[in-house]
Amino acid sequence: SQTIHQWPATLVQPVGSPLSLECTVEGTSNPNLYWYRQAAGRGLQLLFYSVGIGQISSEVPQNLSASRPQDRQFILSSKKLLLSDSGFYLCAWAQGYNSPLHFGNGTRLTVT
Amino acid sequence: EDKVVQSPLSLVVHEGDTVTLNCSYEVTNFRSLLWYKQEKKAPTFLFMLTSSGIEKKSGRLSSILDKKELFSILNITATQTGDSAVYLCAVGGGNKLTFGTGTQLKVEL
Numbered sequence: 029s030q031t032i033h034q035w036p037a038t039l040v041q042p043v044g045s046p047l048s049l050e051c052t053v054e055g056t057s058n059p060n061l062y063w064y065r066q067a068a069g070r071g072l073q074l075l076f077y078s079v080g081i082g083q084i085s086s087e088v089p090q091n092l093s094a095s096r097p098q099d100r101q102f103i104l105s106s107k108k109l110l111l112s113d114s115g116f117y118l119c120a121w122a123q124g125y126n127s128p129l130h131f132g133n134g135t136r137l138t139v140t
Numbered sequence: 141e142d143k144v145v146q147s148p149l150s151l152v153v154h155e156g157d158t159v160t161l162n163c164s165y166e167v168t169n170f171r172s173l174l175w176y177k178q179e180k181k182a183p184t185f186l187f188m189l190t191s192s193g194i195e196k197k198s199g200r201l202s203s204i205l206d207k208k209e210l211f212s213i214l215n216i217t218a219t220q221t222g223d224s225a226v227y228l229c230a231v232g233g234g235n236k237l238t239f240g241t242g243t244q245l246k247v248e249l
Contacts, residue, residue, distance in 0.1 A: 060235060071144065071239035072183075072228070085235070118182065125234050126171050131182040 030055035034119045034132030041139055047092075047106040049135050051119030054100065059121040061102040062129060063094055066116040078102060114139045142167040144231050146240035154248055157219050161243045163229030164211040171233025173205055173212050178226045178242065186214070186227075219247045 034051045041047060053059050063075040074087045076094035084094050091110050095103045102119055116136050120129040143166045153159055163173065172190045176183035187196045189205035189212060196203050200219075205212045216223055226242040 062235075069241060071241045072230075073239075074236065077235045079235070087236075128174055128185045128188050129230075129237065130185060131176075133181040 030121070030123075030130070032119065032121055032130060032132040034135060036135055037133065038136045039138070041109050041137065043111055043139055044108050047104070047109050047113070047137070049104040049117055049119075049137075051102045051104075051132055052100055053121045056100070056121070056123055058099060059123055060125070060127075061096060062120040062122070063102065063104050064118045064120060064131075066118060066134075072118065076104070109139045111139050113137065142232065142238040144229055144238050144240035146227075146229050146243050148243060149241070150244040150246070152246045152248060153219055155219060155221060157247075158215065158217045159219060159245060161214040161216075161227050161229075161245070162211060163213070163231075163240060165229075165231040165238075166210065167231050167233075167238060169233045169236070170207070170231065172231075174230045174237065175203055175212075175214050176228040176230065178228055179224075183228055216245075219245075221247050221249060223247050 031054045060079050062077045064072040066072050078084050078096040092106050116134050118134045119132040122129050145164050147162045172188050174188045175186040187203045192207040200217045203214045224247045226244050228242045229240045230237040232238050
């Protein structure tokens, strides 16, 4: 069966510091991969998605970037964090174009 | 801009009650409507609906879609404390899902 791992679970970082969140999927090949952010009182916001290695689509222009160096690995990065980057970040995968998303356990990021 | 609105925002019920959660939407590219349950961390998948009028059922949970009126409902019968969670509705297609803000359900003894 497929599993998705996301780490770290929580992170407190100062403004201006870099960020790297990692997500890996097991038990499947060539999944579609997603990064979402969930802010309090707001729906999940799609940040990036990827349909293959090195293929990244950005949905919201912002202080973040994503990379997919391997088939089942998805990384969310920032060079310099802003206070507004605080939130709950969720990685997800789907098998195919119109399949349900399956989410990781998320990373609670607090920028101080 | 795509929009998904869920109601109510929150509700509190007693164990054994039946609840109905609502999701209405306006999206430019509809392929499916999905329901998720979110407790502490990861939203977990409940249902995916693509056709009007066909009920999907899993235990005490069921859901139906009305593509003409652009809404869906999620029913939970004989609620239990373990049903306490935020229920999320998402609509769209392909790689782009728009999520609602969720309905927070609390089931008390």
